Amino acid sequence: MAASQEEVTLLGVTGSAFVCRVQIALKLKGVEYKYVEENLGNKSDLLLKYNPVYKKVPVFVHNEKPIPESLVIVEYIDETWKHNPILPSDPYQRALARFWSKFIDDRVVGAAWKAVYTVDEEEREKNVEESFEALQFLENELKDKKFFGGEEFGLVDIAAVYIAFWIPIFQEIGGLELFTSENFPKLYKWSQEFVNHPVVKESLPPRDPVFAFLKRRYESLSASK
């Protein structure tokens, strides 16, 4: 299908790591798209129509066919625009890539957020420990590779943008020393490499507004104690 016939839309919010994953994939593939900024406090009819199950962003719409869930979207993008592959071609390597991406969603995302954004101290400490353990697994998995995907970044790197860009923001806000070069030398080096990759750099949101927004959330949480 010629580019001019493609209709590609992304519903998102600035500052969402999950939306960012999709934006990185689209940038890597050089796909032009229309971006629609959603207001999660007042969700559009379009969002509710395209993601009735979860009512969340990101939602990717290709020729009027919607797909929610960031990792599902990234795989779809990879299968539709085949150059600059995101997943490896070998089935075992693909299974590993899917496993580690899911690991990030299941074991890192929630725990890292709660390691800062939890009022109860015991609960917060528990999440710090869980985050530490999860990041250690990733440190071990990365070994001496430049990216999780090898010489070029892949699915796991894209999923891990949460670690590279968002976790440092949380921990600065919360005064937490979790993801540091002392604790995780390989993962930390990877994160610097990743956020400075031209494709990723152009896809990341501007740091200051995201920081300000997340700081306000933290302050309102502490105030509610």
Place this chain on the structure above:
Amino acid sequence: MADEVVLLDTWAGTFGMRVRIALAEKGVKYEYKEENINKKSPLLLQMNPIHKKVPVLIHNGKPICESAIIVQYIDEVWNDKAPILPSDPYERAHARFWVDYVDKKVYPAWNKMWLSNEEEHEAAKKELISIFKQLEETLGDKPFYGGDTFGFVDVGLITFCCWFYTFETYGNFKMEAECPKLIPWVKRCMQRETVSKILPNEKEVYNAVVEMKKELESK
């Protein structure tokens, strides 16, 4: 070189059953190793050190974990027959989305229902029913979630059906009354030998769950 395929699993595990169905659909011969969840084997701990869970598929010595990921792996490796995922990328995304939905929603809701106190029980029961109502809606009038053919979402969901009697008994409701359109789909799937031979008897599952609950409560 002959393929060496080993599956670490438990007989009543809904996630492992998905893998067994997929292997059967593809006609893959494998060695089955029953795991005791309360006393995990060294092999399991070695092959899945991160989650220490079943199922784990070991193909020529290499472990693959997480049932949905294993099923996709099986589909990609043994790609000469019985395709499980559709070939169209949008349909594939759709299938992955719904299997992920089942993964995220069914088990946590069930867990809340059978382990909760009286107050939370009603809310958990309503949640479980609403999840199945959503799945009933998604099926629509299609014979299978995969359309005309048995596919990824069918594999992903059918394994929970041998737990219906357990859900119904603990929740005091009837799946047939709440989600009538799901029942013909269950029957259709059960007509496949790959499914009927693998899914255990509903009452056996219930008895095992009752035993498990007793053990938990006695601790």
